[in-house]
Amino acid sequence: MDYLLLPLPVGEGHEILPYLAARKGPEAADRLYPEMVEEAFRRLDPLPVVKRVLFSPPEAQVEVPWGWEAEPQADGPWGHRFATAFHEAFLEGANRVVALDPSSPWLDAHMVIQAMDALSGDLEMVVGPSGSGGIYLLGLRHEVPGLFEGLPEYGKDRIRSLVGRATELGIAPLILPRLPDAGSVPDRKPPRQRSARG
Numbered sequence: 001m002d003y004l005l006l007p008l009p010v011g012e013g014h015e016i017l018p019y020l021a022a023r024k025g026p027e028a029a030d031r032l033y034p035e036m037v038e039e040a041f042r043r044l045d046p047l048p049v050v051k052r053v054l055f056s057p058p059e060a061q062v063e064v065p066w067g068w069e070a071e072p073q074a075d076g077p078w079g080h081r082f083a084t085a086f087h088e089a090f091l092e093g094a095n096r097v098v099a100l101d102p103s104s105p106w107l108d109a110h111m112v113i114q115a116m117d118a119l120s121g122d123l124e125m126v127v128g129p130s131g132s133g134g135i136y137l138l139g140l141r142h143e144v145p146g147l148f149e150g151l152p153e154y155g156k157d158r159i160r161s162l163v164g165r166a167t168e169l170g171i172a173p174l175i176l177p178r179l180p181d182a183g184s185v186p187d188r189k190p191p192r193q194r195s196a197r198g
Contacts, residue, residue: 001050001095002095002116003050005097006054006099006102010055010061012033013033014027014029017029019132020033020103037103040104043109046109052089053069060072079151098112098126098138099139101130101134107137116139119141127163127176128177128178129178130159130181131178135158135159147165148165151165
């Protein structure tokens, strides 16, 4: 069985997405964030996978569509939270695991299916960088010990550090096209997929 992980911070949009608040204003960010999450649920709902929302903070109250699981995300730095989420999914018997950023307006079920398909062969990792230097998609075919250790909590160094760490561990990830953040309008079509192998 394949797993889809959707980390979901619960709170005000201007706090969760400061880059969107800077572009659109705090009130617009507060209004748009729940709309983005609802749209993500709608687009991803048809996927025939285990769909798991990982909400934070752990005391938050969340409602998810029928057929989705919901559980609190692990505490700690970004790397620890993701390492725990992937570890638990593979421990439960997952074949492939893909985590998504629910605030990305460009994601849909087809992109997830493409990522899952890419992980069907020898490819071990697929990653999609966002315009802010974050990550809108991260997929693994198996658990990779040490992959998330010491990665930056925020900023453009995260994607570079993640790919660099994977390379150190002997993994050449597939790099998906860079997608704009919420609130951005792409001025050209995203580049074709490429591998870290070059």
